[in-house]
Amino acid sequence: MIKSAEDLKRLREEAKALTGIRAGQGVEIILGMGTCGIAAGAREVMSAVLEELSKREMSDVRVTQTGCIGMCEKEVLVDIVRPGEKRITYGRVKPADIARIITSHVINGQIVEDLVVAKLD
Amino acid sequence: MQLFRAHVLVCGGTGCVSSGSKKIQEALIDELAKQNIDKEIKVVETGCHGFCEMGPIVIVYPEGTFYCRVEVKDIPELVAEHLVKGRIVQRLLFKAPVTEEQVPSYKQIAFYAKQQRVALRNCGHIDPENVQEYIGRDGYEGLAKVLTSMTPLQVIEDMKKAGLRGRGGGGFSTGMKWQFASQSPGPKKYIICNADEGDPGAFMDRSVLEGDPHSVLEGMLIAAYAIGADDGYLYVRAEYPLAIKRLKVAIAQAEELGLLGDNIMGSNFSCRLHIKEGAGAFVCGEETALMASIEGSRGTPNPRPPFPAVKGLWGKPSNINNVETYANVPVIYLHGADEFAKVGTERSKGTKVFALTGKLRNTGLAEVPMGISLREIIFDIGGGIMDDKKFKAVQIGGPSGGCIPEQLLDTPVDYDSLTALGAMMGSGGLVVMDETSCMVDVAKFFLNFTQKESCGKCIPCREGTKRMLEILQKICDGNGTPEDVTTLETLGAVIKNTALCGLGQTAPNPVLATLRYFRDEFEAHIYEKKCPAGVCTALLEYKIVADNCKGCGACARVCPADAITGEKKEAHTIDTSKCIKCGSCIEKCKFNAIVKG
Numbered sequence: 001m002i003k004s005a006e007d008l009k010r011l012r013e014e015a016k017a018l019t020g021i022r023a024g025q026g027v028e029i030i031l032g033m034g035t036c037g038i039a040a041g042a043r044e045v046m047s048a049v050l051e052e053l054s055k056r057e058m059s060d061v062r063v064t065q066t067g068c069i070g071m072c073e074k075e076v077l078v079d080i081v082r083p084g085e086k087r088i089t090y091g092r093v094k095p096a097d098i099a100r101i102i103t104s105h106v107i108n109g110q111i112v113e114d115l116v117v118a119k120l121d
Numbered sequence: 122m123q124l125f126r127a128h129v130l131v132c133g134g135t136g137c138v139s140s141g142s143k144k145i146q147e148a149l150i151d152e153l154a155k156q157n158i159d160k161e162i163k164v165v166e167t168g169c170h171g172f173c174e175m176g177p178i179v180i181v182y183p184e185g186t187f188y189c190r191v192e193v194k195d196i197p198e199l200v201a202e203h204l205v206k207g208r209i210v211q212r213l214l215f216k217a218p219v220t221e222e223q224v225p226s227y228k229q230i231a232f233y234a235k236q237q238r239v240a241l242r243n244c245g246h247i248d249p250e251n252v253q254e255y256i257g258r259d260g261y262e263g264l265a266k267v268l269t270s271m272t273p274l275q276v277i278e279d280m281k282k283a284g285l286r287g288r289g290g291g292g293f294s295t296g297m298k299w300q301f302a303s304q305s306p307g308p309k310k311y312i313i314c315n316a317d318e319g320d321p322g323a324f325m326d327r328s329v330l331e332g333d334p335h336s337v338l339e340g341m342l343i344a345a346y347a348i349g350a351d352d353g354y355l356y357v358r359a360e361y362p363l364a365i366k367r368l369k370v371a372i373a374q375a376e377e378l379g380l381l382g383d384n385i386m387g388s389n390f391s392c393r394l395h396i397k398e399g400a401g402a403f404v405c406g407e408e409t410a411l412m413a414s415i416e417g418s419r420g421t422p423n424p425r426p427p428f429p430a431v432k433g434l435w436g437k438p439s440n441i442n443n444v445e446t447y448a449n450v451p452v453i454y455l456h457g458a459d460e461f462a463k464v465g466t467e468r469s470k471g472t473k474v475f476a477l478t479g480k481l482r483n484t485g486l487a488e489v490p491m492g493i494s495l496r497e498i499i500f501d502i503g504g505g506i507m508d509d510k511k512f513k514a515v516q517i518g519g520p521s522g523g524c525i526p527e528q529l530l531d532t533p534v535d536y537d538s539l540t541a542l543g544a545m546m547g548s549g550g551l552v553v554m555d556e557t558s559c560m561v562d563v564a565k566f567f568l569n570f571t572q573k574e575s576c577g578k579c580i581p582c583r584e585g586t587k588r589m590l591e592i593l594q595k596i597c598d599g600n601g602t603p604e605d606v607t608t609l610e611t612l613g614a615v616i617k618n619t620a621l622c623g624l625g626q627t628a629p630n631p632v633l634a635t636l637r638y639f640r641d642e643f644e645a646h647i648y649e650k651k652c653p654a655g656v657c658t659a660l661l662e663y664k665i666v667a668d669n670c671k672g673c674g675a676c677a678r679v680c681p682a683d684a685i686t687g688e689k690k691e692a693h694t695i696d697t698s699k700c701i702k703c704g705s706c707i708e709k710c711k712f713n714a715i716v717k718g
Contacts, residue, residue, distance in 0.1 A: 002378050005266075008261055021125065028183075033205075033206055067206070
């Protein structure tokens with residue numbers, strides 16, 4: 001029941017989570033899903049990403065896939081692009097690393113140095 | 122909260138549904154389950170995107186990839202390539218005409234590039250049966266602002282400042298209309314939505330009702346608050362079952378949330394809305410006939426004054442506005458009247474939704490700012506004439522409007538400039554015609570429609586349109602005389618001046634407009650007994666060109682009237698007295714030996 005303008009505002013915030021993905025802003029997480037990536041376990045990493053985002057109710061983060069970039073040796077590759085910041089590529093990512101990457105980099109903007117393989121302008 | 126990494130929006134507008142989008146949705150859900158990613162991908166059925174020519178349309182987010190003409194057999198590939206592997210399926214992307222360049226994102230497609238979607242802001246972007254998605258995109262915030270911080274008088278002042286004019290065709294100032302109703306004494310007043318949309322080929326209102334029903338409800342609530350109404354009706358034509366269904370769902374959801382009923386959002390304002398279905402009469406789009414129909418009487422118009430704002434439904438002050446008008450209302454209070462008035466021309470503010478139909482490449486729905494030229498709408502957004510034929514005229518305003526010829530295409534689209542040309546904006550239906558359309562035939566088509574829909578109450582319309590139609594038929598049959606043109610003009614003027622309602626008053630418009638700009642075609646029909654466009658069958662002669670004819674006899678065999686004779690391997694001939702001009706011979710001939718003219 002919407003009994004006030006505040007009630008409406010609350011519903012709106014909850015609802016933005018429903019369609020936020022169509023808005024096209026916010027942080028982008030790009031997973032390498034070429035054959036090398038998948039062989040290295042990219043699907044499990046994808047599941048971990050979705051679970052972590054779901055746990056934290058972060059609905060305006062876009063998760064997309066890309067093909068093989070050539071650094072097959074370093075798969076599973078996960079790129080993080082925060083609006084206005086450099087695109088960072090993390091390599092040899094395991095599902096267990098995801099929580100750290102999301103807390104540190106996606107939320108707080110601090111690069112997880114020990115997992116970085118490249119910084120792209 | 123379940124997180125979906127991708128949303129697949131399948132268009133569920135009536136155009137795409139008739140092209141099979143429901144089957145595509147089912148196939149998609151099956152395939153996602155088969156590939157085990159159904160928990161990660163959300164499938165949403167939306168309302169009409171407007172680009173009906175390219176349907177069925179599927180949009181994948183977060184990329185915003187625009188896939189068109191999708192078929193059920195494409196689904197396994199789409200799921201495997203795009204949703205599992207992240208690779209866009211190139212061949213299903215929209216191809217820009219001429220350059221054949223593939224355009225992945227719909228924001229870059231020319232059809233959408235020149236549009237400014239205000240009334241259609243949510244169509245194609247939300248699930249219309251989910252009120253939460255509407256609220257997520259600032260739905261009902263306009264109403265909240267109005268109820269918590271504005272008096273009814275302030276609401277009306279803002280509407281006048283915004284300059285919104287009726288989008289149903291009348292173009293009357295919405296602010297003034299609300300003011301008249303508000304000034305009439307209460308306590309019982311009604312708010313009414315005209316969702317009858319009778320113009321042939323018009324489907325703007327249908328798309329808003331199917332794709333974003335809550336925007337209309339919110340607009341009606343704001344208007345009801347402004348005039349002091351607590352009860353209202355949406356009069357929806359029965360030929361729109363999906364729109365009616367979506368409205369019923371929307372009303373139920375709004376009632377559940379307390380957005381309809383008593384003390385809305387904790388204020389003193391209460392309002393209830395009901396749906397009344399039409400029964401197939403074009404004249405019930407006329408406001409007084411509409412109200413008569415709601416009351417249970419025959420749908421025939423009544424003289425005005427008194428206007429509905431003074432004496433309307435059941436004799437009480439009522440405000441009637443069109444669907445598109447209401448859809449614009451929340452935006453005015455959400456972003457402010459000044460912001461709304463920034464778009465459009467001096468006396469025609471805002472945007473207008475047009476239904477592009479006829480001989481265009483990109484038929485569908487487009488919303489553009491007022492003041493854009495017809496040329497831009499037809500060639501930039503509409504993609505120009507199909508098959509590279511030559512543009513002849515565009516009919517605006519449906520059976521109440523007129524046609525605009527090529528030399529006037531740079532006219533800016535707004536209420537007053539179009540009326541000056543003998544046409545009218547109308548509800549926004551545009552029918553584009555090329556060199557293969559006969560203007561006399563087009564005028565006859567529209568007059569035929571209005572004649573059939575005439576309610577019969579007043580003599581000028583009942584008798585006058587019938588006589589005008591008979592004259593047009595005479596002309597198309599090859600029996601026209603020069604006096605006929607004079608009679609059409611005189612009769613047209615009399616009907617315009619004396620008919621009881623808008624149907625009769627505007628019925629002569631298509632005829633008078635075509636006489637104004639295409640008099641030469643009328644004269645060809647009358648003096649030369651010829652139809653230059655090759656449409657009026659009575660004036661056509663089918664002839665076999667002896668030089669091209671190989672005497673194969675194929676035409677003679679298909680002729681249902683046995684009108685073709687000839688020896689084998691020798692040029693055949695058509696007996697014009699027997700020929701019924703069905704065209705079967707031309708279709709059958711492999712040697713281009715038969716011509717009509």
